[in-house]
Amino acid sequence: MNILYDERLDGELPDIDKADVLADLQQAAPGLTLLHREEDLRPFECDGLSAYRVLPMLVALPETLEQVETLMKRCCALGVPVVTRGAGTGLSGGALPLEKGVLLVMSRFNRILDVDPDARIARLQPGVRNLAISEAAAPYGLYYAPDPSSQIACSIGGNVAENAGGVHCLKYGLTVHNVMKVEVITIEGERMTLGSEALDAPGLDLLALFTGSEGMLGVVTEITVKLLPKPETAKVLMASFDDVEKAGRAVGDIIAAGIIPGGLEMMDKLAIRAAEDFVKAGYPVEAEAILLCELDGVEADVDDDCATVRAVLEKAGATGIQQARDEAERATFWAGRKNAFPAVGRMSPDYYCMDGTIPRRELPRVLKGIADFSEEYGLRVANVFHAGDGNMHPLILFDANRPGELEQAEELGGKILELCVEVGGSITGEHGVGREKINQMCAQFNPGELATFHAVKAAFDPERLLNPGKNIPTLARCAEFGAMHVHNNELPHPELPRF
Amino acid sequence: MVEIRPQPTDQDISEALAERVRRATAEGSPLRLVGGDTKAFYGRPVDGEPLSTREHRGITYYDPVELIVSVRSGTPLAELEATLADNGQMLGCEPPHFGADATVGGMVATGLSGPRRPWAGSVRDFVLGTRVINHEGHQQRFGGEVMKNVAGYDLSRLMVGAQGTLGLITEVSLKVLPRPGACHSLRLEMPLADAQTRLAEWGRHPLPITAAAWHAGALHLRLEGGPSSVAATRERLGGDELDADFWTALREQTLDFFSREDTRALWRLSLPHNTPSLALAGVQEADLLHDWAGTQRWLRSDLPADTIREACARAGGHATCLGSREGPGQPDPFMPLEPVVAKYHRNLKAQLDPKGIFNPGRLYAEL
Numbered sequence: 052m053n054i055l056y057d058e059r060l061d062g063e064l065p066d067i068d069k070a071d072v073l074a075d076l077q078q079a080a081p082g083l084t085l086l087h088r089e090e091d092l093r094p095f096e097c098d099g100l101s102a103y104r105v106l107p108m109l110v111a112l113p114e115t116l117e118q119v120e121t122l123m124k125r126c127c128a129l130g131v132p133v134v135t136r137g138a139g140t141g142l143s144g145g146a147l148p149l150e151k152g153v154l155l156v157m158s159r160f161n162r163i164l165d166v167d168p169d170a171r172i173a174r175l176q177p178g179v180r181n182l183a184i185s186e187a188a189a190p191y192g193l194y195y196a197p198d199p200s201s202q203i204a205c206s207i208g209g210n211v212a213e214n215a216g217g218v219h220c221l222k223y224g225l226t227v228h229n230v231m232k233v234e235v236i237t238i239e240g241e242r243m244t245l246g247s248e249a250l251d252a253p254g255l256d257l258l259a260l261f262t263g264s265e266g267m268l269g270v271v272t273e274i275t276v277k278l279l280p281k282p283e284t285a286k287v288l289m290a291s292f293d294d295v296e297k298a299g300r301a302v303g304d305i306i307a308a309g310i311i312p313g314g315l316e317m318m319d320k321l322a323i324r325a326a327e328d329f330v331k332a333g334y335p336v337e338a339e340a341i342l343l344c345e346l347d348g349v350e351a352d353v354d355d356d357c358a359t360v361r362a363v364l365e366k367a368g369a370t371g372i373q374q375a376r377d378e379a380e381r382a383t384f385w386a387g388r389k390n391a392f393p394a395v396g397r398m399s400p401d402y403y404c405m406d407g408t409i410p411r412r413e414l415p416r417v418l419k420g421i422a423d424f425s426e427e428y429g430l431r432v433a434n435v436f437h438a439g440d441g442n443m444h445p446l447i448l449f450d451a452n453r454p455g456e457l458e459q460a461e462e463l464g465g466k467i468l469e470l471c472v473e474v475g476g477s478i479t480g481e482h483g484v485g486r487e488k489i490n491q492m493c494a495q496f497n498p499g500e501l502a503t504f505h506a507v508k509a510a511f512d513p514e515r516l517l518n519p520g521k522n523i524p525t526l527a528r529c530a531e532f533g534a535m536h537v538h539n540n541e542l543p544h545p546e547l548p549r550f
Numbered sequence: 551m552v553e554i555r556p557q558p559t560d561q562d563i564s565e566a567l568a569e570r571v572r573r574a575t576a577e578g579s580p581l582r583l584v585g586g587d588t589k590a591f592y593g594r595p596v597d598g599e600p601l602s603t604r605e606h607r608g609i610t611y612y613d614p615v616e617l618i619v620s621v622r623s624g625t626p627l628a629e630l631e632a633t634l635a636d637n638g639q640m641l642g643c644e645p646p647h648f649g650a651d652a653t654v655g656g657m658v659a660t661g662l663s664g665p666r667r668p669w670a671g672s673v674r675d676f677v678l679g680t681r682v683i684n685h686e687g688h689q690q691r692f693g694g695e696v697m698k699n700v701a702g703y704d705l706s707r708l709m710v711g712a713q714g715t716l717g718l719i720t721e722v723s724l725k726v727l728p729r730p731g732a733c734h735s736l737r738l739e740m741p742l743a744d745a746q747t748r749l750a751e752w753g754r755h756p757l758p759i760t761a762a763a764w765h766a767g768a769l770h771l772r773l774e775g776g777p778s779s780v781a782a783t784r785e786r787l788g789g790d791e792l793d794a795d796f797w798t799a800l801r802e803q804t805l806d807f808f809s810r811e812d813t814r815a816l817w818r819l820s821l822p823h824n825t826p827s828l829a830l831a832g833v834q835e836a837d838l839l840h841d842w843a844g845t846q847r848w849l850r851s852d853l854p855a856d857t858i859r860e861a862c863a864r865a866g867g868h869a870t871c872l873g874s875r876e877g878p879g880q881p882d883p884f885m886p887l888e889p890v891v892a893k894y895h896r897n898l899k900a901q902l903d904p905k906g907i908f909n910p911g912r913l914y915a916e917l
Contacts, residue, residue: 169750170823192754214700221697227704228675243890248822249867250667250845253885254913255716255895256674259707263700280756303615309638309728311617349756352776408696411616440697441616480698488701495701499688503902507703510897523702 054103054486056149060528061520064151065130069108072131072153076111080121086110095154098136099201100144100487102403102457107134107148114159116236116272123270124240126153132516133238135266137177137209140201142404143485145213145265145521152519155270157208163187164273171278172231172248177208177271181215184276193278196223199481200389207274214263216481218314218388221439222347223279225481227262234273235261238512248275260507265483265522268511282347285313286357287381290369291338295319295434298340299414301367302438305344308363310356313347315439316388319418322395322433322446323387329394332387333380335371342369342438343388345381391435392446399431399448403460407471408480411441420470421445428463430456442480443471469494484522492522493529501526557629560608562622564681564689564720570601571718572687574907581907583714585624586651589660591872593713593883593912603655606720611695614639618678618695620723623655630654634726642670642727646801655719661711664801665761665772668823668842670727674710679723682709682716685903695723714909715917716902730760730774732781735796736789738769742827742835745769749843750824758783761797764840765807772797800841807839807848815881817849817858821867828861855881884913892916 058064073087086092087109096104108131113119126133132152139146148154160176163183167173168191173184181202184195198217199205205215211233214226223229232246246258261268292298298317305312318326320339327334334341342364346356357374364372375381387394395402409417418434425432431448445467449460468478468491478484478491492501504523508515574581580598584590603624611620614637621630627647634640644664645657658680663672679693682705693699693706709719740748745764752759758775770792773780799805808816814837819828823845830853839848851858855871862869868885887895892914899906899917911917 167824168754171753172823214704216698224671224675225698225700227707228671237890237894241890243888243894245891247820247867249820250842251661251672251711251820253868253870254887254891255712255898256661256708256710257891257894259674259704259710263704268703280754283756306617306728307615309731311728349758349775349779349782351778351782352758355776355778408698410613410618410695412613437698442698475694476696477694477699477701479701480696481700483700484702492701497690499684499686500690500692500702503684503690503705504702506901507705507898510901511894 054144054489055105056520060531061525062515064132064149064519066151067129067131072129073109075129076109076122076125079125080118083118083122084112084114086112095136095139095148095156098139098144098146099142100147100485102451103144103147103486105148105150107154108151110154110156112156112159116242119155119236119270119272120240120242122153122155123236123238127238127240127514127516130514130516132519134518135212135270137206137212138180138204140205141209141213141483141485142406143213143479143483143487145483145485145518147486149519158206160272166191166278168193170248172275173278174273174275175207176273177211178206181205181207181210188278192281194281195276196229196279197226200392207276208271211262211271211274212264212266213483214481216437216442218316218437220437220442221315222311222313227259229277230258230262230274231277232275233258233261233271235269236272237269238514238516246275263483265485266518267508267522268517282313284350284353285345285347285381286353287343287345287375287384288357288360288364289334289373289375289384290342290344290364291335291371292340292342292368293338293370295340295418296415297368298342299411299438301342301364301369303411304363304367305360308359310346310359312344312439314343314345315437316343317341317436317438318388318391319434321431322391322435325394325398325433326387326391329397330386330390332383334387338370343384388435395433395446395448400450400452401457403447403449403464405443405445405447405464405467406479406482407468407476408440408442409471409474409476411438413474413476417443417470417474421467424463424466428459430460430463437480440480441476465491486521489521489524489528490532492524493532498526498529501529557608561605562608563606564683567601567603567606567718567720568683568687568689571683571685571907574599575685575687575905578905579907580910583659583718583909585653585656586626586649588647588649588652589656589662592660592662594915596909596912598910601718603653603718603720609633610721611723616695617726618723619726620679620695620721621654622721623653623658623719625654627652627654627657635729638729639726640729641676641724643667643673643676644670644801645673646803648802654722658710658719658722659712659714665763665797665841668845669760674707676725677706677710677722678725680706680709680719681721683718683720685717685905685907689720693723697725713912715899715913717908732777733772733774733794734780734784735770735772735792735794736784736787737792738771738787738789739767740769741767742840745840746824746826746844753823753843762843763800764844766836770796805839807850812850814850814852816872817851818870818872819847819849819858819862819867820870821845821847821862821865825865825867828865830858830861859885882914887914
């Protein structure tokens with residue numbers, strides 16, 4: 052499966068001479084850094100989905116809002132597509148460049164503009180790293196809650212574009228729950244403010260619409276986030292199980308006891324062994340599954356909750372339960388989980404990370420399905436699971452140097468995502484659709500729903516110049532590639548045009 | 551999964567609703583979408599044929615262990631809340647009802663949240679998915695019954711507070727929360743300035759506060775959480791015990807402050823945390839009720855709309871006029887949008903409702 056932009060299916064892009072675009076932009080924005088030589092463009096040819104690479108026509112590295120404004124106005128006038136990129140850590144190819152497009156890199160906007168401890172907000176430029184926000188807030192006893200595993204490197208602008216999550220979402224929400232306001236520059240070069248420093252803003256909730264829109268509706272140039280008081284304490288319990296289904300049921304039992312853990316993570320045997328080999332977290336390598344359950348809040352409540360959770364886990368058939376004795380051990384327990392991806396990476400030349408969500412009750416069925424696919428394709432799959440919120444990250448192990456194995460891994464991944472949709476879940480919980488899951492979108496949404504998405508796009512970017520080809524597939528793509536559900540040989544919504 | 555006891559009133563009339571929408575589009579005749587009609591005062595009047603969702607009701611999915619409920623839009627809010635309470639759960643956004651007939655659809659369409667909002671989140675924060683009838687009468691589904699879902703644009707949350715101007719909501723999936731283990735409400739007499747200082751200070755610490763309102767010389771607080779932390783905080787703060795009904799009365803606007811006898815307009819000021827008192831000529835302390843730790847202030851005043859709105863805008867907030875509730879509000883209820891933002895509102899409306907059949911003019915004259 053090739054996911055690179057295909058004009059036949061994804062829509063025609065204008066043929067514009069690179070030299071003309073470069074000359075135009077240089078003249079319109081004299082101070083703007085523009086890269087155009089192949090060796091300068093090379094570092095920008097992919098994001099975190101590095102199996103796919105495309106050299107952009109040009110790379111722009113603006114430092115002022117005026118430069119962004121001018122760039123947008125000129126690209127709009129010339130009809131040149133613009134792909135916006137932050138730190139480039141995204142896993143779904145959301146910032147994959149276009150040969151016929153400008154790559155707008157926002158990394159030079161990297162200043163924390165303001166931290167207001169009394170209002171508990173921080174005002175940030177989009178290139179600020181996720182972790183840097185919590186570091187800047189720490190002296191005030193505050194932090195920024197969403198913590199994607201790439202938080203050392205990923206930037207807040209990209210977090211907004213993808214509606215990034217992390218391991219604490221069940222209790223503290225996704226990016227959309229923690230962003231209060233964004234400043235945007237539209238494709239026409241207009242500036243607008245969405246949201247507010249107050250808890251709501253008049254009009255439609257365009258802030259929610261923009262969050263997770265993958266750079267398709269506008270360019271975010273400033274973000275105001277909510278800061279939370281650091282929990283007084285956090286304690287973590289690790290439980291091992293001789294059966295993944297038992298572990299899955301234990302997750303439900305914890306929630307049923309009226310407890311919302313700060314983090315609730317599950318790993319299967321392959322992931323446990325990989326993590327243990329890599330970071331020596333003290334994981335029980337003989338277990339079929341482990342649960343990490345973090346309880347945070349006020350000391351007295353956390354102690355009560357730890358006792359409750361311990362009793363629930365025992366009843367659920369845990370073969371061992373350990374509570375981290377101190378902060379150092381807590382960090383070690385988490386180190387195994389947070390390094391699960393690179394740990395698995397050491398076991399295999401390549402791995403492919405999936406991001407489906409499912410209703411938690413379907414976990415046994417989905418794990419069984421993944422095991423069956425794994426056997427069918429002859430590729431190992433390690434399972435890492437944000438168990439509390441139903442977000443799975445199966446990691447498919449493969450070797451890209453073996454002919455056909457990448458394609459096999461992708462096909463296997465596609466089947467896992469379709470299974471997620473089948474059980475009532477979603478093809479992406481936090482990594483975004485980008486280019487990676489563009490075909491699976493056809494399984495999740497029918498043509499009428501996709502048409503509504505295209506209508507939203509048309510309201511902000513009628514010429515399809517912002518990140519074209521990402522997030523929402525054309526109906527033509529779905530008709531050709533997607534798993535569009537055809538029943539009795541009747542296409543859904545036959546009235547819709549297919550191009 | 552919990553066996554949901556079907557109610558005799560449960561029924562799915564979505565196809566009839568869709569048919570009505572198709573007719574409206576064909577005729578180009580506007581619809582006034584209505585649930586329990588308890589929040590008609592919140593917005594501009596709509597000139598259209600009423601289309602009621604009230605017969606479209608029932609809980610379609612509820613699994614307390616998943617913390618998710620799906621419910622048809624015409625379901626009475628009270629019915630949903632009772633089912634959740636039976637299972638030790640609740641709606642985190644604590645929505646106001648403004649009448650026994652309030653529906654789930656009305657809660658989502660208006661997006662109004664109660665006293666818990668600054669700590670737990672607003673209606674939109676709890677919406678996971680929606681089923682919507684679009685302008686062509688097609689039933690469409692966005693989001694779903696999972697906590698995390700970033701596939702496609704977030705149309706579910708866009709519907710919250712859109713007041714039915716973009717489509718007819720037929721069903722919503724919501725995240726629900728467990729009811730807190732302990733609850734205690736208290737009243738501390740103190741001047742407004744002291745309350746503001748304390749709230750800013752407390753906000754930086756993980757205290758189990760889930761409601762904070764200052765009015766008439768006293769700060770009213772609600773503590774919720776584990777029994778240990780609620781007991782410890784109660785000990786620390788002292789004060790007089792407050793009946794928990796206070797929060798219901800505040801949410802439902804049945805406190806004396808909201809009295810209909812008062813003929814002055816009722817304003818809702820939405821302001822950033824830690825905003826000092828606004829300088830508004832002639833406004834006395836008694837004319838204000840500070841909810842949401844001061845980020846939602848209710849004001850009784852006949853000052854010109856522009857004066858109130860400019861003061862709020864300078865502080866980074868906005869103001870909504872709820873009128874006297876006797877008749878349609880005199881000034882436009884919602885604060886005018888910046889020109890660029892207004893342009894994209896119009897574009898979006900034109901794309902999603904090209905014939906202008908869904909609640910035209912409800913939010914703004916041009917939408």
